[in-house]
Amino acid sequence: MKALMSLPPYAELLGVTLEARDGEAPVLVMPFRDDVLGRPGFLHGGAISGLLEVAAIVSLQHALAEEDGARELRARIKPVNVTVDFMRGGRDKPTRAEGIVTRLGTRVANVEAIAWQDDRDKPIAHARMNYLIARD
């Protein structure tokens, strides 16, 4: 894979690291620490949302690169909106997240993202995003 998965400063603030996967966008891992804490003992909803958004963008970059090689690496991604459902409190353990590109169009991409802790089938949060794609 090309070295396109450089994470923005905000992802570093969240403490996010990447777990590579063959042929798929990497999984994001966010450790539990003070910087992402909300009410005592639980992750902040904003930190979970931020993780989901970074996961969505990483998966979208991956999909754009798969689609048409290097030419699309210059495509810029603009968030239009996001809807986050919080299903479980985030506890004192690492949180993983992945984005799923449900449709990649010429101008718009529909992306979902889920975040989980112990069990991927029991997500702590789910998000749906629309992105505008500005192709140079």
Next chain:
Amino acid sequence: MSGFNIDAFMAHRFGGHAGTLGIVYHGRDDTGGKGWVELALPYGDALIGDPDSKVLASGPIIALMDMATSVAVWVKRGKFAPQATLDLRVDYLRPAVPGRTVIGRGECLKITRSIAFVRGIAYDETPDDPLAHVAGTFMLMDAPSTGSRA
């Protein structure tokens, strides 16, 4: 707006994620009108989402609006009580201008037995030119019949 003293509550800095982001209390509408609350998110290099344009990431804006609307619920209820965000939708109307502090204005529209309905805007110059719009719901954890599930 009796039992909840927002000025005392906001006198200390936020800890946790909000403290890391640098979110602070900004103001409120106490004219007896809509009863909004404003929090401020100062611009910082660590919050950048796009290194080329230096525009803030969208995550810190969600965190700001989650908190501003959350505090608006406490003000409307007149007390601090635990609540969990059920869902939050954010429309990004335009990018935040790099270097500017983003103000998040939260409003609580309605409180039922177990749910609070909220909305808000984020702006970096005037409320007439918002950069984001949000709508969300909170689950009131102290409500009867919701039990003790987190």
